[in-house]
Amino acid sequence: xxxxxxxxxxxxxxxxxxxxxxxxxxxxxxxxxxxxxxxxxxxxxxxxxxxxxxxxxxxxxxxxxxxxxxxxxxxxxxxxxxxxxxxxxxxxxxxxxxxxxxxxxxxxxxxxxxxxxxxxxxxxxxxxxxxxxxxxxxxxxxxxxxxxxxxxxxxxxxxxxxxxxxxxxxxxxxxxxxxxxxxxxxxxxxxxxxxxxxxxxxxxxxxxxxxxxxxxxxxxxxxxxxxxxxxxxxxxxxxxxxxxxxxxxxxxxxxxxxxxxxxxxxxxxxxxxxxxxxxxxxxxxxxxxxxxxxxxxxxxxxxxxxxxxxxxxx
Amino acid sequence: xxxxxxxxxxxxxxxxxxxxxxxxxxxxxxxxxxxxxxxxxxxxxxxxxxxxxxxxxxxxxxxxxxxxxxxxxxxxxxxxxxxxxxxxxxxxxxxxxxxxxxxxxxxxxxxxxxxxxxxxxxxxxxxxxxxxxxxxxxxxxxxxxxxxxxxxxxxxxxxxxxxxxxxxxxxxxxxxxxxxxxxxxxxxxxxxxxxxxxxxxxxxxxxxxxxxxxxxxxxxxxxxxxxxxxxxxxxxxxxxxxxxxxxxxxxxxxxxxxxxxxxxxxxxxxxxxxxxxxxxxxxxxxxxxxxxxxxxxxxxxxxxxxxxxxxxxxxxxxxxxxxxxxxxxxxxxxxxxxxxxxxxxxxxxxxxxxxxxxxxxxxxxx
Numbered sequence: 185x186x187x188x189x190x191x192x193x194x195x196x197x198x199x200x201x202x203x204x205x206x207x208x209x210x211x212x213x214x215x216x217x218x219x220x221x222x223x224x225x226x227x228x229x230x231x232x233x234x235x236x237x238x239x240x241x242x243x244x245x246x247x248x249x250x251x252x253x254x255x256x257x258x259x260x261x262x263x264x265x266x267x268x269x270x271x272x273x274x275x276x277x278x279x280x281x282x283x284x285x286x287x288x289x290x291x292x293x294x295x296x297x298x299x300x301x302x303x304x305x306x307x308x309x310x311x312x313x314x315x316x317x318x319x320x321x322x323x324x325x326x327x328x329x330x331x332x333x334x335x336x337x338x339x340x341x342x343x344x345x346x347x348x349x350x351x352x353x354x355x356x357x358x359x360x361x362x363x364x365x366x367x368x369x370x371x372x373x374x375x376x377x378x379x380x381x382x383x384x385x386x387x388x389x390x391x392x393x394x395x396x397x398x399x400x401x402x403x404x405x406x407x408x409x410x411x412x413x414x415x416x417x418x419x420x421x422x423x424x425x426x427x428x429x430x431x432x433x434x435x436x437x438x439x440x441x442x443x444x445x446x447x448x449x450x451x452x453x454x455x456x457x458x459x460x461x462x463x464x465x466x467x468x469x470x471x472x473x474x475x476x477x478x479x480x481x482x483x484x485x486x487x488x489x490x491x492x493x494x495x496x497x498x
Numbered sequence: 499x500x501x502x503x504x505x506x507x508x509x510x511x512x513x514x515x516x517x518x519x520x521x522x523x524x525x526x527x528x529x530x531x532x533x534x535x536x537x538x539x540x541x542x543x544x545x546x547x548x549x550x551x552x553x554x555x556x557x558x559x560x561x562x563x564x565x566x567x568x569x570x571x572x573x574x575x576x577x578x579x580x581x582x583x584x585x586x587x588x589x590x591x592x593x594x595x596x597x598x599x600x601x602x603x604x605x606x607x608x609x610x611x612x613x614x615x616x617x618x619x620x621x622x623x624x625x626x627x628x629x630x631x632x633x634x635x636x637x638x639x640x641x642x643x644x645x646x647x648x649x650x651x652x653x654x655x656x657x658x659x660x661x662x663x664x665x666x667x668x669x670x671x672x673x674x675x676x677x678x679x680x681x682x683x684x685x686x687x688x689x690x691x692x693x694x695x696x697x698x699x700x701x702x703x704x705x706x707x708x709x710x711x712x713x714x715x716x717x718x719x720x721x722x723x724x725x726x727x728x729x730x731x732x733x734x735x736x737x738x739x740x741x742x743x744x745x746x747x748x749x750x751x752x753x754x755x756x757x758x759x760x761x762x763x764x765x766x767x768x769x770x771x772x773x774x775x776x777x778x779x780x781x782x783x784x785x786x787x788x789x790x791x792x793x794x795x796x797x798x799x800x801x802x803x804x805x806x807x808x809x810x811x812x813x814x815x816x817x818x819x820x821x822x823x824x825x826x827x828x829x830x831x832x833x834x835x836x837x838x839x840x841x842x843x844x845x846x847x848x849x850x851x852x853x854x855x856x857x858x859x860x861x862x863x864x
Binding site (some may be wrong): 224226232266269270274276277278279281282283284285286287288289290291292293294295297298299410413416417418419421424458461463464467468470471474477 | 539578580626633636639640641643644645646647648651652654655658659663707773775776779807811812814815816817818819820821822825828829831832835862
């Protein structure tokens with residue numbers, strides 16, 4: 185193998201890996217807030233799909249990237265609030281509600297896509313601005329992948345940084361942790377557990393919707409029923425894997441994204457390997473990483489436990 | 499309604515109301531999309547009541563019953579097996595490989611061995627999440643989902659390569675001889691998989707009603723901590739529940755390969771997992787109520803496809819309907835808890851434990 189080939193391989197791996205990491209990071213970031221606040225959101229897959237479909241439809245109608253992304257965020261937000269209503273206010277089991285939202289998301293977006301576009305599979309032609317940072321982009325291998333990317337990659341980096349600050353340095357961040365770790369103490373200290381959890385799931389839903397819209401509007405520029413193929417569930421695992429620290433969540437997502445783009449990269453190297461075999465790796469990798477990195481007793485103490493004022497169940 | 503009867507029937511009423519609400523909501527949605535909801539529903543009902551419709555629904559009921567049996571075991575024990583799809587595929591592939599490899603044996607032997615292979619395949623696929631749960635405290639929700647995607651890719655890889663029938667172009671296993679497929683129940687067009695499914699659900703009902711193991715599962719599902727304090731082998735029980743659950747999902751795979759398809763095909767994934775979840779929750783984790791709900795879902799699965807073609811309604815409609823049933827069930831559970839429970843101090847009969855909040859902590863000691 186020549187050096188040029190190897191360079192191309194590594195650059196592709198990093199470049200496509202980062203793009204693949206964007207939706208995972210966004211969704212996992214939202215899930216980080218939700219899980220820290222005590223909500224396990226298995227509906228994230230349905231929220232991503234809804235973000236992807238409604239973002240796609242809005243972008244197709246307007247030709248605008250911003251409108252598409254906003255529609256995706258809105259769709260995710262609505263489902264997030266629905267999840268909140270059923271689990272926080274009505275205190276129904278989160279796993280049941282999450283699965284219901286995922287099934288509704290799959291069915292609704294598949295239905296609307298087929299009904300609206302039939303077998304046409306329309307493609308978007310939305311302009312996605314790229315930012316290339318002078319000089320830095322010339323660094324071999326790392327340069328093109330890291331410093332000449334579309335704008336949303338940088339937005340994602342920024343959101344990770346902001347989330348890190350919010351979680352550790354602000355009152356809201358503290359309240360989120362308290363609501364998930366010890367809601368009784370949080371309540372006693374004057375924190376509204378319900379309000380905090382609603383804010384966390386609204387954020388989770390909005391970011392999941394944005395993640396889906398990124399996939400369909402900015403990255404692939406088409407929609408396909410069920411196109412998220414489990415990325416929402418992976419985001420849940422990534423949030424746990426990163427122990428709810430945004431920077432670690434990003435690192436996990438990039439690692440996963442690189443594993444995902446391995447089959448494309450190997451084609452460049454001319455290595456003949458069945459794609460299905462390579463496609464298994466990310467999922468196996470997640471489980472191995474969870475075993476190695478995530479120890480016992482690391483979940484927020486009140487995760488998936490509804491909170492009712494004045495009720496103490498031990 | 500008075501006293502015990504009323505309280506026992508309240509959950510069923512909630513489930514039926516959830517089903518009705520989902521039909522109404524979907525009907526309004528169809529009308530909003532410019533379709534004729536009543537015509538579509540009438541078509542569904544008309545076709546469903548023909549003998550052809552009933553036959554098809556009964557055939558499609560078999561895998562749903564088997565999947566439900568698996569989910570009942572796990573969920574009643576408080577174990578969240580969301581890996582049904584993966585366990586189903588591995589079980590199905592095991593049968594696709596095993597059944598054609600037994601030439602010259604009596605059909606009854608081939609069928610028995612095949613079902614055993616399907617059970618073993620599904621069970622095997624649950625081993626990793628089970629061990630991760632009890633050895634490393636990793637919650638089974640995430641790991642069983644991850645195993646689904648591993649299974650989809652693994653079976654697809656195997657059927658395109660190592661276990662492919664080399665004499666044909668499409669990726670599939672060898673055709674199972676017609677004589678080795680599941681025979682029909684005498685006098686019907688329904689293969690005996692339905693009886694296997696019914697037997698499986700009855701077996702689970704008997705397990706919970708009459709056996710010590712079932713009782714221990716039940717305690718585990720009601721209160722994990724209590725089970726631990728009572729000195730029950732919580733880790734071992736968790737493993738057994740998850741493995742049995744996977745085994746039944748594998749049996750569903752065996753049923754579909756032996757009874758309907760005759761081989762394992764690449765890219766084939768009926769994805770019964772979500773349907774199974776909606777079904778057993780609507781049945782409120784009751785083995786008895788699983789039967790009518792399995793029929794309803796089988797009928798919808800089959801009738802939905804017919805309706806899709808006849809009334810130009812996307813086949814995703816059925817999934818939307820199932821998801822909404824589950825969402826409305828969530829509302830029904832909340833209403834029930836507010837209205838019924840305070841009156842009679844919440845009993846296990848009205849609120850199945852696994853539908854109640856579960857803490858996700860593996861608090862048992864290694």
